[in-house]
Amino acid sequence: MKEITLGQYYQTDSVLHRLDPRVKLIGTFCYIISLFIVNSWPGYVAAGIFLAVMILLSHVPFSYIVRGMKAIAFILTVTVLFNLFMTPGEPLVSFWKLTVTREGLSFAVKMAVRLVFLIIGSSLMTLTTTPTQLTNAMEDLMKPLKKLHVPVHEIAMMMSIALRFIPILMEETDKIQKAQMARGADFESKSIIQRVKSMVPILVPLFISAFRRANDLAMAMEARCYHGGEGRTRMKPLIYQRRDRIAYGVLAAFFCLCLSLRLLKF
Amino acid sequence: MIQIRNLIHDYLRRDEEGNVEGSHRAIDHVNLDVHPGEFIAILGHNGSGKSTLAKHINALLYPTEGTVVVDGMNTADEQNLWKIRQEAGMVFQNxxxxxxxxxVEEDVGFGPENMGVxxxxxxxxxxxSLRIVEIEHLRKKSPNRLSGGQKQRVSIAGVIAMHPKCIILDEPTAMLDPSGRKEVIRAARALNKVEDITIILITHYMEEAIYADRVFVMDEGRIAMQGTPREVFSDVDRMKELRLDVPQVTLLADELRRKGLDLPAGILTADELADALGLKEETDVRKQA
Structure with a gap:
């Protein structure tokens, strides 16, 4: 229970781990966009090579990354099947009422490749970045929004507090559940309605306790001079290093490549 | 360091529409002076107003009547708010x-970050701060994986990093096991002795109060007893009246005295009792053996 890590951070030392989280956040964003820019096989090969190099650089075992794919296997299959059978065009194979077209086949495979790359790319970011670094990066990147009166610092603070309290509240849920079980509550029942009903007596005390904690925490934060983002300094400020500039360069080169592949209709 | 004059605090009870229904007097005409470098203990059973009093010193609550002055600054003055909270740090129960x-290290840095250091x-x-409370080896750990005593020392380090003159500990040991309690109290005493920080310890464990320079006992929002630990604990009957225990050794000595043994009042530790009973040499011999 205490080992819960959100976003499944994989602890090791690599270039990708040391990279500034802002670079990784922007990088992932650019990579996803470029996946939708390219629409030809050379483009996908380029994206694949880029991803493979990143995985090698990250020192995260490939099996570990693939494990994360299980969650989307179902969505992937459905997408592929729909594209396969629903695209009109030149028929290849047909049985019963279903027809596979040449266009459908190529479209389905492209879609599958796109989705797989997208998921691997974004999970590579969460695997190499701690949640704290991510919230810091988001706070920094969203800073321009402050002019539009978006409470950027407050959002980042809320995110990091939520991350801190997830394991505590999970433990508490466990405790409440055990206490209810000790008094004969039934959580093993087969019927879904029964199961949902039995959640109510867990959620009510959990909510009350969460509010009490929030109250205590607010007081503790005020006692330690917290008064919003105004005039606050950082213990670990994000500063771009040489490797971050190089990474931005590589990223720009890859993005230009994808763009030119699309424009030159390769 | 801290002057509290005629402090009154009323909690207002509100109905669902937010109208005031009635009030409850949590603190009633309290006068209290704390001198720089002192170790003060405030005792009292649940609901005696001791936590409410503590929150006034940190300007988390404001007086209904009377004044609280911390290091020459009145807590009612909004301008002093952040300076007071920096000078009088607070450690809570949970x-x-x-x-x-x-x-751990990021939490300790939270206070200074807020102050713009x-x-x-x-x-x-x-x-x-990590060195003072002896948790340097835990600096990279997640707080969720520490013991209660270690977590509470992290909280103390977080306060020390703000360079306070005074630390208020509001029942810091109430949720800890005995070894965690010892850790925290030892850290608090070291801060007082070595770093010369004024300590105000709020507790209901009598054993923790015997190290204090002065003890205040609260009851129904008032200060019912005050004095050195020896003076306060020697009045066993009065303490019982206030629904408080005295340290076990003190209780034993008191019972023995009532049965006719010739013992001084207000014995606080086992060593003192052994001394008074003339057993000192024997216990020394036993320790050596």
């Missing part, structure tokens, strides 16, 4: 609900 950072100085302060 360690889980006061740790903000996801890594430059980055390099934050690191100096964090290193120093």
């Amino acid at each position: 360690p889980d609900n006061q740790i903000i950072g996801q890594v 430059p980055t390099e100085e934050i690191w100096e302060r964090v290193n120093e």
Whole structure:
């Protein structure tokens, strides 16, 4: 229970781990966009090579990354099947009422490749970045929004507090559940309605306790001079290093490549 | 350091529409002076107003009547708010609900970050604070994986990093096991002795109060007894009246005295009792053997 890590951070030392989280956040964003820019096989090969190099650089075992794919296997299959059978065009194979077209086949495979790359790319970011670094990066990147009166610092603070309290509240849920079980509550029942009903007596005390904690925490934060983002300094400020500039360069080169592949209709 | 004059605090009870229904007097005409470098203990059973009193010193609550002055600054004056909170740090009861950072060192740096201390100085302060409470080896750990006593020491380090003159500990040991309690009390005493920080310890464990320079006992929002631990604990009957225990050794000595043994009042430790009973040499011999 205490080992819960959100976003499944994989602890090791690599270039990708040391990279500034802002670079990784922007990088992932650019990579996803470029996946939708390219629409030809050379483009996908380029994206694949880029991803493979990143995985090698990250020192995260490939099996570990693939494990994360299980969650989307179902969505992937459905997408592929729909594209396969629903695209009109030149028929290849047909049985019963279903027809596979040449266009459908190529479209389905492209879609599958796109989705797989997208998921691997974004999970590579969460695997190499701690949640704290991510919230810091988001706070920094969203800073321009402050002019539009978006409470950027407050959002980042809320995110990091939520991350801190997830394991505590999970433990508490466990405790409440055990206490209810000790008094004969039934959580093993087969019927879904029964199961949902039995959640109510867990959620009510959990909510009350969460509010009490929030109250205590607010007081503790005020006692330690917290008064919003105004005039606050950082213990670990994000500063771009040489490797971050190089990474931005590589990223720009890859993005230009994808763009030119699309424009030159390769 | 701290002057409290005629302090009254009423909690207002509100109905569902937010209209005032009635009030409850939590603190009733309290006068209290704390001198720099003192170790003060405030005792009292649940609901005696001791936590409410503590929150006034940190300007988390404001007086209904009377004044609270911390290091020459009136807590009612809004301008002094952040300066007061920096000078009078506070440690709360539940360690889980006061740790903000996801890594120990980041939590210790939270206070200085809020105060706008430059980055390099934050690191100096964090290193120093971790060293004072002896948790340097835990600095990279997640707070969720520490014991209660360690978590509470992280909270104390977080307060020390703000360089306070005074630390208020509001029942810091209430949720800890005996060894965690010892850790925290030892840290608090070291701060007082070595760093010369004024300590106000609020507790209902009598054993923790015997190290204090002065003890205040609260009851129904008033200060019912005050004096050195020896003076306060020697009045066993009065303490019982206030629904409080005295340390076990003190109780034993008191019972023995009532049965006719010739013992002085207000014995606080086992060694003192052994001394008074003339057993000192024997216990020394036993320790050596």
